[in-house]
Amino acid sequence: MKFLHLEEQLSREEIKKLQLVRLKSAVARAKKSPFYAKKLKGIEPEDLKSIEDVKLLPFTTKEDLREHYPYGFLTVPKSEFVRLHASSGTTGSPTAILYTENDLNTWADLMARCLFMVGVRKEDVFQNMSGYGLFTGGLGIHYGAERLGCLTIPAGAGNSKRQIKLLKDFAVSVVHIIPSYALHLSTVFEGLGINPKDFNLRIFLIGAEPHTDETRRRIEEIYGVKAFNSYGLSEMNGPGVAFECEYQNGMHIWEDAFLAEIVDPVDLTTLPEGEVGELIMTTLAREGMPLIRYRTKDLTRFLPGECPCGRSHVRIDRITGRADDMIILKGVNIYPMQVEKVLMSMKEVGQNYLIELYKEGHLDQMRVKVEIKDEYFVEDMRVLKALQSKIAKNLREEILITPRVELVEHNSLPKSQGKAIRVIDLRN
Amino acid sequence: MKFLHLEEQLSREEIKKLQLVRLKSAVARAKKSPFYAKKLKGIEPEDLKSIEDVKLLPFTTKEDLREHYPYGFLTVPKSEFVRLHASSGTTGSPTAILYTENDLNTWADLMARCLFMVGVRKEDVFQNMSGYGLFTGGLGIHYGAERLGCLTIPAGAGNSKRQIKLLKDFAVSVVHIIPSYALHLSTVFEGLGINPKDFNLRIFLIGAEPHTDETRRRIEEIYGVKAFNSYGLSEMNGPGVAFECEYQNGMHIWEDAFLAEIVDPVDLTTLPEGEVGELIMTTLAREGMPLIRYRTKDLTRFLPGECPCGRSHVRIDRITGRADDMIILKGVNIYPMQVEKVLMSMKEVGQNYLIELYKEGHLDQMRVKVEIKDEYFVEDMRVLKALQSKIAKNLREEILITPRVELVEHNSLPKSQGKAIRVIDLRN
Incomplete structure (x- = not known):
């Protein structure tokens, strides 16, 4: 079995068709929320004749999420939600994302699909070194790995010696780790006189912070693994938005669940394919809290050409930085x-x-x-x-x-x- | 609806019958593990004629778990497990509990049953102030609350000001909190000049450390809530083993899932009902890693009499301490x-x-x-x-x-x- 889900095998044309159907229903659903009821006034799903008509829709920003915190974006009653993740602000308004049970299921499926794509299987032992709690990197990847049937070790962040003991004792084969922590952890290995290549490690999932291909190659060399770049943000569920395949040539965005655009971060016009700009994302499969043309502030570009893996879902380049980081x-x-x-x-x-x-x-x-x-x-x-x-x-x-x-x-x-x-x- | 599960309504007699059936299959299953294959040699399920015959079985200790770490207790191949929780030792052998998908389901069901029993409903907003990761108090209660359909906020431990902000912003009604942290958090409320009684709080779930009824009453008074005592230990999944009902008169042990005994901690003989001794637990519904007559080291007693709630599952008194703590x-x-x-x-x-x-x-x-x-x-x-x-x-x-x-x-x-x-x- 090469693909976990049928959706991975859609052709470009089928993707576009599916996206249009889902974009229309996303707009219809979004209009049930107080924020979009106002924001999308005068725009009806049937105004969207092709997927390019997404440009008719307004952008949504982090400030919008802040101003309409906590319930302004909900399309169903609060009692229908089963999960909340929030940014860490203690003063001012943080942002919060709420998930229905269907949303958690969709998220876990997408995440499992990412893991399967890079070769993770039910037989793998998976150690999640991401912090749990309100941060989506913990529970997000956890649910995906469990859905795939991996033995999942919720190690959480930090406590390097314990991490190493668990890696060894349970012959861990797959690790989710922040790249800078992977580099730090290697110095702890060194201090203990242990070579991580002697372990059973096979696959690293690295993400949650921008990093270069040089950092990835270094991590692969130190641990003797293949390291795959992961992209996600809590506004789009969390991890599981885009992931590298075995070819490590950019991250496939799951276009059955998200509509992606690249725009000029200043004038917000669509950029020609291949140019670096701000990534704009629309949720196509989220029930409780759809977001339309969300400005991620992350800078990247669409990669041209077909991917030898057989998936026609568009690939983005690694994140160059955030529009804010410049x-x-x-x-x-x-x-x-x-x-x-x-x-x-x-x-x-x-x-x-x-x-x-x-x-x-x-x-x-x-x-x-x-x-x-x-x-x-x-x-x-x-x-x-x-x-x-x-x-x-x-x-x-x-x-x-x-x-x-x-x-x-x-x-x-x-x-x-x-x-x-x-x-x-x-x-x- | 008063009960979440049919099993809550079993009579004493039905419970005993069910326990015997399940004890026999627990023994049969346990014998598939390397540890019990040896330990239970010569004992066959059919030797157990009544539930009292549990006394024919040997005890299992934490030292056994340590010595046979990590796989000595598994009854199915490692690839069938999807979760691992472990004690926090960094040197020597920690203990580890592994869960199959069925085990996680059983655990979430038991936990949801506990929450429902104290009045938690789908409409509640639930904030989990327990640490996530390898500690079972986090993910254990989390899965139960999500199964019940509560809006679940995985706040994790610490960061008191953020906890308070979330309690307020999302009108949280149910909180899982360690009693000593509940007392500490009240001083943070005080420092901020906020009265927690002005919030929407209704139910506290308190556990994970022994505490007195005086501490509970104090917490109830400070927060204006009803606080329910919870009992669990990672060797028996984690939380969800025993829980108080609305009458707050001891904790019902879910006897369809666990067989409990109270023994003299020194000579290990069964104590007469009502006497304080060490709690011994046998898993009756665990698939991947059954434990037989596990010595919890926790001191308590069975409470006599019927509970007005209508559940005939035996009640234990609050934990007086640990045999080791004396x-x-x-x-x-x-x-x-x-x-x-x-x-x-x-x-x-x-x-x-x-x-x-x-x-x-x-x-x-x-x-x-x-x-x-x-x-x-x-x-x-x-x-x-x-x-x-x-x-x-x-x-x-x-x-x-x-x-x-x-x-x-x-x-x-x-x-x-x-x-x-x-x-x-x-x-x-």
């Missing part, structure tokens, strides 16, 4: 991912780095602290100086300005157990 | 729960206390640090001295020795967000 320094636009790409491709560089923005007089400056592997952290100052210059030069080629580079010892930068903090802005 | 001081046996019972019945006492054991020369001594409410923490030393003596005297009446009593300010003792640490032994 650093503007001396008039140049820089994404943290560009820095990571350069650093992680250099053999001397360890598993962690930190970008600091600061003021020198009135000038904005960037300092990059870079962990250097022990074997390259030599006594000879001339050698270190040369390495420093090499890093600065490589960075300049990518980001067009020359940052100050500081070499620091292996394991000396703050460790992350959740999403890594890569940029600290000290300018104010 | 403090022997000057030849007297003391359980921390006895100290709590005295303290929580005194109006001057705040929400936290700590028992310290120490040496004075060669003599063992006990010191009890007691938080005093602000309004009683006065300047006048004579008043404080009198309060100190009153506490010492009340304690002496219960535990037969006079501990040293130290009065400390409200909120000055270490706060717990997990299970409370009530005893510190400084004797070695």
Whole structure:
């Protein structure tokens, strides 16, 4: 069996047809919520003649979710919902996503489909190193793995020594892990004198924070696994929105469940295929809380061409960053991912780095602290100086300005157990 | 509808009959595991003529689970399991419980039955303040609430201000919370100047640590709720083993799923009804990892008489402590729960206390640090001295020795967000 669900085998044409049918019903359903009853006034499902007519619909933003928190987007009574996930704000209005039982089922199915696609099977032992609770990365992937029938270990985040003990004792074959934590965990393995390649590890699912292909290759090399990039956001359920297949050439978006567009983040016009812009998502299969043309703020592009895996669901490139993450320094636009790409491709560089923005007089400056592997952290100052210059030069080629580079010892930068903090802005 | 499941309405006689049938198949099933194949050698299901014949079977201990970790108790291939929960040991052998899909279903059903029994309904909003992950209190109750159809908020442990915000924003009516954290959370409410009685709270599920009825009444008073005692342990799935009904007069053990005995913790003979001893549990409905006569180490007794709720499932008294928790001081046996019972019945006492054991020369001594409410923490030393003596005297009446009593300010003792640490032994 190659595909878990029939929907994976749809042709482009069938996908488009299905999407139009579902978009119409999504609009009809959305209009039952207080927010969209107003927002979609005057627009009827039958106005949508083709899937391109999605452009007739207005955008929805995170601010809309905040302003109409907590119930403004619900299409059925509150008692029909069985799950709530929320962002972590303690002041102001957080955002909350509510799920009906059908929504949880759809989500688990999509997630199981992702896992099956990369080769996870019922016989696998799956350790989920994502935090549980309100964060969707925990329960989201958990339900998918359980649905597939994997022995699921809800390890949660942190407690590295226990993670390693569980990996060993239960011959874990599949792991869900945040990339920066995967790099940190490798230093714990090192400290214990254990080689993770001696374990039974086979597949890593990495996501929840943007990372480069260089980071992925490094993780694959350290653990002796294939690592697959995962994309999701709680507004679109959580994980399970898009996932790489065995070919690791971009992430297939499940177009039977989501309608994706790429637009210019400034003027919001649709971009030609292949251009990088903001990803816009519409839920096509969500019952209780449909979202229409949601602005994800994530930057990516559609990848052209067919995928050898046989799925015609469109692929997106890895997330370059968030529209919000962009650093503007001396008039140049820089994404943290560009820095990571350069650093992680250099053999001397360890598993962690930190970008600091600061003021020198009135000038904005960037300092990059870079962990250097022990074997390259030599006594000879001339050698270190040369390495420093090499890093600065490589960075300049990518980001067009020359940052100050500081070499620091292996394991000396703050460790992350959740999403890594890569940029600290000290300018104010 | 008064009962969620038919099994709740069984008569004593029907329960005994069902138990015998299920005990026989539990033994037959258990013998498929490496551990019981040996342990139950020579014992066949047909040797059990009545439910009292359970005494023919050997006990199982936590040490057995440790020694035969991780797979010694499994009756079906590893690939048939979909969930693992484990104790938190990082060194030595932890214990692990594995669940098949059927086991997860049974567990969720039992849990849903508990919730329904205390009045929780589909329309309720349920906030789970238990830690998720490997600890069974999180996912265990979560699955039960979701099965019942409650809007389930997987808040997890800690982050008190966010907990309060969620309680408010979603008009939460049912909360699962550790009793010591409930007391701590009340001080956070106080600090914010918010009265929890102004919220929509209706039902608290409290468990996961032994506590007294005095603590329960205090929690009910503070929050304006009915608080129901819950009993479970991961070796018997987790929560959902026994639960109070609306009458709050002991916890019904679900005897269709578990066979309970009370034995003398020293000579392991069955105790007459009503006497306090160690609770012994046998799984009657677990497929993948049955446990026979498991020594829980929890001390309690069967309560005599019928329950007005109409369920004939036997009731146990609240857990007095663990066989391991007993403090022997000057030849007297003391359980921390006895100290709590005295303290929580005194109006001057705040929400936290700590028992310290120490040496004075060669003599063992006990010191009890007691938080005093602000309004009683006065300047006048004579008043404080009198309060100190009153506490010492009340304690002496219960535990037969006079501990040293130290009065400390409200909120000055270490706060717990997990299970409370009530005893510190400084004797070695």
